Amino acid sequence: MTGLRPGFRSLLGPLVLRPAAKDRLRFLLTISGIAVGVATIAAIRLANASVLSSFSDTVDFVAGKAGVTILADGPGIPEETLQRLAWVRRVGATLAPAITETAAAGAADGEVVEVLGIDPLADTAAREYSFAEEKKEEKIFLEGEEGEGHARAANLSSIFERDSVLVTSVFAKRNSLRPGSPLHLVANGIERTFRVAGVLHPVGAARAASGSILFMDLAAAQEAFGKVGRLDRIDVVLPPGLSEDDRARFEEEIRASLPPGTTAGRPERRTETVDRLVRAFRVNLSALGLIALLVGMYFVYNTLSISVLRRRTDIGTVRALGASKRSVFTVFLAEGLALGVFGSAAGVGLGVALAKGALLLVGGTATELYIPSAHPSLHLDPLVLLFAFALGVATSVLSALAPALEAARVDPAATMRHGSVEAVRRRRTRPLALTGVVLLALAFALALPGPVRGLPLFGFLSVFLIVSGVSLLAPAAVTFAAARLDGPALRLFGVEARLARANLTGSLSRTSVAVAALTMALAMMVSVAVMVGSFRTTVAIWVSQTLASDLFLSAASGKSGASFGRIPDEAIAVVRDVDGVDEVDPFLAFGATRDGVPFTIGSGLFAFIAKHGNLPLVDGRDTRKVFTEALGKDEAMISEPYAEKFRVKTGDFVELPTDKGPARVRVAGIYTDYSNDRGTVTLDRAHFQRLWPLTGAVTVAVKLKDGVSPEEGARRVSAALQGRYALRVRTNATLRRLVLRIFDRTFAVTYALEAVALAVAVLGVLNTLTALVLERRREIGLLRVLGASAARVKRAVQYEAAAIGGLGVVMGVLSGGAMSLVLVHVINRQSFGWTIAMHAPWGFLAAALGLVLLATLAAASRPAGLAASTDVAAALKEE
Amino acid sequence: MGARVTADSVSKSYGGGGGGGDESRAAGVDALAGISLTLEPGSFTALLGPSGCGKSTLLNLLGALDRPTGGRILVDGRDLATLGEDERDAYRRKTAATIFQFFNLLPTMNALENVALPLLLDGAAPAEADARAASLLAEVGLHGKERAYPYELSGGQMQRVAVARALANRPTLLLADEPTGNLDSKTGTQVLDLVSGLVQERGITVVMATHSVEASARASRVVRLLDGQLLP
């Protein structure tokens, strides 16, 4: 090590720093290439971490000091559970029961707030509250010391009259509320007026949901949200000084006294559940980010191998002067490291900026699809930043490895001429291509196995192998295409075609890398476009099949757009009686978990579906028949994602959590469902209500009588509900549009990523061509001596660019097509559980590919101009 | 028939600070100071002088690779300064061919393609160009080496390919800048024999820069250059 240092330092100047300073633009491009990859990954992870951390913060703040939290697998914990658990009080523990709900504040489209219904007497043991007015710093906190605590608890409960709520200071400020102000809340389709009883400091539970949380009395909440006799959670505050073993034993004992359908565990497990929900979404986005980074890797490889090539003589000289192989190797590795460090640093900065934008998209999508009440704000997790940075540096060093090894192999005499170096590389074309073919075969094989722990790991590996396999084929493809540039093309395009051919094969290692990078980016664009296009068309067709009704009603759900809350039975009855309404189909559902994995239990009128046949079955059987049979036998229908996720087939039995223990229901069939990837078990409404004491509906589909237009129907329904119920009424057409709008927004981020990757790849072509032109200054000088005009030299570079761009497009389309098959049939299916029919968006693809070719040619104009303006006499003098 | 070349008080100075010159930072080097010279058609002139005296500079001016800062150069009565860009390209393609000491061939093309290049640049049909290139290669004794790439050839062979290529478009003026400077003396002699034989057959006017008195012995006329000026 000691011998290496001085050698290393003295080599840094001549081999790295000075050349880099001379060729600033190319180094800047390389750094930005890495930066883009790192930024993409950082942005996705940051946005995701922000969504999750806002959720997990909420979970933590709500859980407070609880050591064990009891949650329901199904639609709530029966209130009697508190009696069954009474024994825990005797051993010094406290039970804090709560109702958790979501409501819209102010008006039907107002701010979405979490509502926590609490028992004021018990709750101070679990959660901390601090009032913002008069008695400013007074904290109410109970830790078992009876006397003092009781006095303060009394203070908290005295505020709890009926219809009183406590709001956070953040929320109060945003809505100009003071103690005594009225507050309208819309929940379950009904608007109620509450009174602000107090304002809380942002301390403890008041920090949950970034302050968008209200507290009210447990009984009042049960009534307001239709949950009389039920609880959503019970937080158990354990006696102080419990060892970990004691805690575990305590948890076990609690579990033993719980009724069926309820679970006890650490409060954090809610976060894991949510994490599982968004995991597939995140993994898919991250995979896209990784491809962007892969393109960045190519940049580093490209730049460094050019560096090594151009400095061969210098390397030979320093080796002759006694520099060791190892120090030469280290110098070039250090260059990769430096590029990685600069690029990643810039990338992290850029990533933070991007994350702000991505948060709106990812956050919007993730919260809309999965967690309606999350209020994500950008949270700069240092671990995420460090991860993205390290990933960027690691990949650059990795891609510097090969060029650095090559540099170390330069012999001191440096007698090898440029041509012979490339000739050695040309000889590798065939073995590389063969390896590529083997990798492609392997990619095919890897597309066959199923998911690993719910993630399509083999599918991702398959895509990765397609990308790598095709990259290895690039030299062969360039050689093949270049050969076509000679024969007949020579007559057609003139000697420039031969010059382009000579340049393409003469610098095969560089040109094939540029082709591979472009191929990769295009493959990614094509595959994602085909996947998204197929998905969109499939969804559009499905929506038009399944949305058979004329109107759709949902509980008004605030400005987030996600729906929550239930429409009360009385409101459904009002709608049924509206003149012009023919039939109503109420859909009622709640979230449940199976082995910790969330899914939905839903219900509708099987008779309605049996009559209209509007829910296509996966196996193509007749919907009407299957639903009629299921109705008669009290059987369940499951959605395709549920079947995929839990590997359930028609004829199998599913277990559903009820208060009386699991109910076993036979599966009568599997229906296609693209509305969510959680998976749904659907029962007939009557069957469902025999198992769970739930009423109302999440959504109501309305069939109008013949001759009543949807607009007219909507007007009449709205008029009937006016002043009584706050429901959202949508016509078939608006809902369809909304579905596609949500779809497009969900995938907007993928389009943004594609655009980024493409821009990087086109810059890569610019980078490579610029480097090649600089490297070939003497050759260009020689051409000019032989009488080639500047215009022809320029045209040769443009032909070369066109060949690189054309090859990239052809190979990108082929490999992108293969990748889209894997994305659609393997990755999407295994991540989300739905079957998508292939529908390639030809128009979009043609436009995008044409644009890429144009961009490549445009990018080539700078190096082409550079070539044309080469000073002949000066170029020839260079040694 | 060879070209008649007349240089009339030709001077060339490399001004300091002229952008792009990352090579020399010196301000105002007078590489040539008023050279007047006439080359008769078919003559073989050796330009003899030490390194740095201005030989390459003069050849570059005669080959229209660079422009003089003073004086005129007439080739067959045409003033090179009056030629437009296209005409200069055509002049290099057809009239004045150049051979260098190093790096004469395009490393990415084989011998045949190197020789065919000027023909193709001049608009010859590919088949025709290949045929003529092959016969030129045979003439310089490289029959069978058509497909060889430069890195597969020896120094002497590379120089012969360069000679074949220089003759491809039947130039009337051959400018050779130390063509044997990089070869051992035996190979150098062979290349010189070849060049003088071929040019005499064709009556091409030759200017050869060299710092070797031996090499200059082959010329019909020796012109000495020192610090940018002709010695009497």
Ligand SMILES: Nc1ncnc2c1ncn2[C@@H]1O[C@H](COP(=O)(O)OP(=O)(O)O)[C@@H](O)[C@H]1O
């Ligand atoms: N591009 C240039 N910029 C500045 N000075 C130059 C340039 N090219 C040549 N010179 C100078 O002009 C003089 C003649 O150079 P050159 O013609 O190459 O000499 P020779 O070929 O006889 O060795 C030298 O002093 C050289 O340094």
Ligand SMILES: [Mg+2]
């Ligand atoms: Mg010289």
